[in-house]
Amino acid sequence: MNKKLRKAVIAGNWKMNKTPEEAKKLVGAILPLAKDAGCEVVVCVPYVDLFPVLEAAKGSSVGVGAQNCHWAPSGAFTGEVSAPMLASMGVQYVIIGHSERRTYFGETDLTVNRRIRAALDGGLSAILCVGESLEQREQGITSELVAMQTKIALGGVSAEELKRIIIAYEPIWAIGTGKTATAEQANEVCATIRATVASLYGSSAADALTIQYGGSMNAKNAAELLAQPDVDGGLIGGASLKPDDFAQIIKAAGK
Numbered sequence: 090m091n092k093k094l095r096k097a098v099i100a101g102n103w104k105m106n107k108t109p110e111e112a113k114k115l116v117g118a119i120l121p122l123a124k125d126a127g128c129e130v131v132v133c134v135p136y137v138d139l140f141p142v143l144e145a146a147k148g149s150s151v152g153v154g155a156q157n158c159h160w161a162p163s164g165a166f167t168g169e170v171s172a173p174m175l176a177s178m179g180v181q182y183v184i185i186g187h188s189e190r191r192t193y194f195g196e197t198d199l200t201v202n203r204r205i206r207a208a209l210d211g212g213l214s215a216i217l218c219v220g221e222s223l224e225q226r227e228q229g230i231t232s233e234l235v236a237m238q239t240k241i242a243l244g245g246v247s248a249e250e251l252k253r254i255i256i257a258y259e260p261i262w263a264i265g266t267g268k269t270a271t272a273e274q275a276n277e278v279c280a281t282i283r284a285t286v287a288s289l290y291g292s293s294a295a296d297a298l299t300i301q302y303g304g305s306m307n308a309k310n311a312a313e314l315l316a317q318p319d320v321d322g323g324l325i326g327g328a329s330l331k332p333d334d335f336a337q338i339i340k341a342a343g344k
C-alpha cells in the first residue's frame with residue numbers, strides 16, 4: 090500500500106508537564122496548527138489536564154488522549170484511572186506501554202496486553218509503544234525484541250479492533266536524549282513491526298496500520314524521518330510542548 094493512503098498521525102506526549110491552566114494555553118496554540126493539516130493531530134495529556142483540553146478542543150480536529158489506563162473497568166485500585174472513565178469524558182486515545190511506564194512503574198508485556206484489552210473494551214484507540222534499550226540494540230536483538238513486544242501486546246486483539254491501534258516505535262536510547270534514530274534505523278524497525286503484524290493479521294491489515302516513530306523527533310529531523318516508507322507519524326515528547334516546533338513537525342507530516 091502506498092503510505093499516503095495510511096493515516097499519518099502526529100501525537101504529542103506531554104508526559105508529566107503542564108498544570109490545567111498551562112495546558113489550556115498550550116492547546117490553544119496547537120488548535121490552529123491542526124486546521125487543514127494533512128495529518129491527524131493528537132495531544133496526550135496528564136489526567137488533570139484532560140477536562141480543560143477536551144473543552145478547548147471541542148469542535149476542532151485535534152484528538153485528545155491520556156497517557157495510561159488501568160486494566161480493570163473499575164474497582165479498588167487507589168490512584169488509578171480506567172478506560173471507561175476516560176471514554177466517558179470524550180477522550181479518544183490512550184498511550185499504552187510507554188517505556189517510562191515499563192522502566193519506572195513495572196509495566197511488563199503482559200500488563201501492557203491487559204491495558205490494551207481494557208482500552209479497546211472501553212471504546213478507546215490505543216497508541217502502543219514498543220522499543221529497545223541501547224544495550225539490547227548493541228546485542229543485536231532489536232528486531233526479535235520489538236516483534237515479541239508487539240505480539241504479546243496484541244494477544245487477543247481482533248482484526249477489527251486492530252483498526253483502533255497505532256503502534257509507536259520508540260527506541261529507549263533516543264527518548265529525551267537528543268539522540269535520534271537515523272531515518273534508516275527508524276524505518277527498519279517500523280518495517281519489522283509491520284511484518285510482525287502482517288504475520289498475525291495478513292498484509293492488508295498491516296498495510297493499513299499507522300506506525301509512528303518517537304524519540305527526540307524535532308522540527309529539524311521530522312521531515313526525513315516522516316518521509317520513510319514505513320514511518321507514518323510521530324509520537325513527540327519535548328518538541329510537542331513547543332508550539333513552533335510542533336508546527337514544523339505537523340507540516341512535515343502533511344507533505
Ligand SMILES: O=C(CO)COP(=O)(O)O
Nearest residue numbers: 102264265304305326327
Ligand atoms: O517518549 C517520547 C514520546 O512518547 C519521546 O520523547 P522525546 O520526543 O522528548 O524524546
